[in-house]
Amino acid sequence: MLVVGANGQVGHALLQSLAPLGEVVATTRSGQLPDGRACETLDLAQTDGIEALLQRIRPDAVINAAAYTAVDRAEDEPEAAFAANAEGPGHLAQACASRGIPLVHYSTDYVFDGRGTRPYRDDDATDPLGIYGASKLAGEEAIARSGARHLILRTAWVYGLYGANFLRTMLRVGAERDELRVVADQRGCPTPAWLIADVTAQILRHGIAASGIRHLVAAGETNWHGFASAIFDGAHARGLIARKPNVVAITTADYPTRATRPAYSVLDTSHLREEYDLVLPDWRDALIETLSRPA
Numbered sequence: 001m002l003v004v005g006a007n008g009q010v011g012h013a014l015l016q017s018l019a020p021l022g023e024v025v026a027t028t029r030s031g032q033l034p035d036g037r038a039c040e041t042l043d044l045a046q047t048d049g050i051e052a053l054l055q056r057i058r059p060d061a062v063i064n065a066a067a068y069t070a071v072d073r074a075e076d077e078p079e080a081a082f083a084a085n086a087e088g089p090g091h092l093a094q095a096c097a098s099r100g101i102p103l104v105h106y107s108t109d110y111v112f113d114g115r116g117t118r119p120y121r122d123d124d125a126t127d128p129l130g131i132y133g134a135s136k137l138a139g140e141e142a143i144a145r146s147g148a149r150h151l152i153l154r155t156a157w158v159y160g161l162y163g164a165n166f167l168r169t170m171l172r173v174g175a176e177r178d179e180l181r182v183v184a185d186q187r188g189c190p191t192p193a194w195l196i197a198d199v200t201a202q203i204l205r206h207g208i209a210a211s212g213i214r215h216l217v218a219a220g221e222t223n224w225h226g227f228a229s230a231i232f233d234g235a236h237a238r239g240l241i242a243r244k245p246n247v248v249a250i251t252t253a254d255y256p257t258r259a260t261r262p263a264y265s266v267l268d269t270s271h272l273r274e275e276y277d278l279v280l281p282d283w284r285d286a287l288i289e290t291l292s293r294p295a
């Protein structure tokens with residue numbers, strides 16, 4: 001198996017979850033893993049490396065966890081976002097298609113405009129509000145066109161004790177301030193990277209049942225304020241922080257950002273759960289499990 005983007009949150013978790021399935025070859029842009037070990041080098045924005053790498057490694061599956069994930073910065077760097085999230089994955093998928101290699105790829109709840117009133121199903125209409133979401137949607141479309149056997153797992157609000165994410169931001173800022181202001185009018189499903197990696201491993205063990213898009217998030221829903229409050233409660237109860245800051249609920253209008261986020265991006269996972277006979281944990285239980293695991 002080849003894991004592309006192995007130093008991201010999901011990529012890092014995949015190296016652990018996929019290990020029992022067989023040999024895992026990792027790629028990063030620097031050719032180094034976070035622990036300093038050497039690995040393969042691949043920049044998805046430079047498509048010429050992809051063919052040669054697949055030719056040499058001949059993996060039985062490719063799992064692409066690389067992406068341009070800076071939601072606000074993407075508004076000012078659309079070329080970089082589209083290169084990593086759309087054109088690169090498209091070339092990767094074409095290379096997989098010509099060699100008969102199945103591809104697992106990840107996408108985002110930010111492909112939706114957030115005006116929905118019930119959890120989004122994987123065939124609901126998309127309409128991204130920003131460049132990041134648009135580039136991820138273009139990546140989905142390029143992979144679907146490639147002819148590769150593929151599975152696109154749309155997930156959301158990914159976090160963990162490793163990497164750049166909302167949980168780590170909250171713990172860092174919460175240690176510096178007595179009070180935090182967090183939006184309470186954007187609803188979604190916080191999903192730990194380990195859950196995405198574990199489910200990916202279960203799917204690969206089973207084999208991709210059918211090509212297409214499936215939604216993969218923890219069960220239940222909350223808003224960013226609810227998530228922040230649960231992070232501080234959980235971290236305090238486990239002795240990870242000495243004191244809890246006051247978390248004030250605010251509106252999106254009170255917290256202007258460069259990119260607009262969907263107000264509602266809860267994902268319906270029933271298609272994936274039924275197809276692979278999966279049980280997904282509630283987001284609160286998944287958070288407690290995350291806080292209890294080593295990074």
Ligand SMILES: NC(=O)C1=CN([C@@H]2O[C@H](COP(=O)(O)OP(=O)(O)OC[C@H]3O[C@@H](n4cnc5c(N)ncnc54)[C@H](OP(=O)(O)O)[C@@H]3O)[C@@H](O)[C@H]2O)C=CC1
Nearest residue numbers: 007008009010043044045066067069084106155156157158
């Ligand atoms: N984070 C989230 O909240 C969500 C993420 N997703 C999706 O899940 C997947 C995994 O995300 P996550 O693990 O959080 O992402 P991270 O931001 O943690 O990691 C992304 C990785 O992609 C690498 N990367 C960026 N650009 C390129 C490129 N041009 N070529 C090769 N590698 C590149 C980065 O490498 P480097 O370290 O060198 O910059 C980094 O290691 C992505 O597809 C993302 O869109 C979906 C929903 C929510």
Ligand SMILES: Cc1cn([C@H]2C[C@H](O)[C@@H](COP(=O)(O)OP(=O)(O)O[C@H]3O[C@@H](C)C(=O)[C@@H](O)[C@H]3O)O2)c(=O)[nH]c1=O
Nearest residue numbers: 069071108109156157158166169181182183224255261
């Ligand atoms: C740090 C912070 C953020 N916020 C708000 C801003 C925003 O509306 C919301 C989330 O903050 P962030 O900018 O950290 O999260 P964001 O980068 O929007 O997270 C997204 O990342 C991409 C990659 C995805 O695919 C999405 O699923 C989602 O996880 O919380 C506050 O209200 N207070 C704060 O102190």
